[in-house]
Amino acid sequence: MKRLHRLTAILVKLQSKKVVQASELANKFDVSLRTIYRDMQALTDAGVPIGAEAGTGYYLVDGYSLPPVMFTEKEANALLTASKIIETNNDQSLINEYHEAIEKVIAVLKTSQKKKLEILDQRIFTYNRNAKHPSNSLSIIQQAITDLRVLEIQYTKVTNEFSKRLVEPLGVYFTNNTWIMIAYCRLRKDYREFRTDRIHKILETQELFQTQQFTLEDYYNRRAHLYRTNISS
Incomplete structure (x- = not known):
């Protein structure tokens, strides 16, 4: 994380809690305590009124706030x-x-x-069923959909066969506690669905793909038509 982004994130963290410990910030941003001390000094030098209590942590002096965004x-x-x-x-x-x-x-x-x-x-509780194979790629996939960026994935199929694919991500949907990526697979030269919990590695390439005339409605209509055709044949 670049320092400017980290300083902004530290400021947000300070506003979200009464007191924030330096060790908490160091763990959150994966930096040393010395780096956090330097960041705090930089914010103070920039005019941010930060207070500190030995053995407790840092806090923002009352009255300071970021540009307001109003929420009810x-x-x-x-x-x-x-x-x-x-x-x-x-x-x-x-x-x-x-x-x-x-x-x-x-x-x-x-x-x-x-x-x-x-x-x-x-006082809010939701039952969280631990996933056997949790994924960690949805954020990258979503960004690639909007950037029209080709992704390289390492994927395990239902048969446990391992494959490497270049795909053009087009959409995602959530079902049975699993995120599914819809993409044009360059290996198969057709649309394919990929379970994110079977994606072992994902890489954003530098290649962009051309905008496709794609909507989830058209995709599902096409899939339903193929299904009906196979049933009747």
């Missing part, structure tokens, strides 16, 4: 509830990205709203 309490509650639901899915990248988004939401809430959200956080 019900909107904040809905986002928190959605985060609990997302935690039950089997893709860790989605969970991580959503948690980062929730921290930014909490950072701009009033102190009274944060306290209410803490109460709600402790």
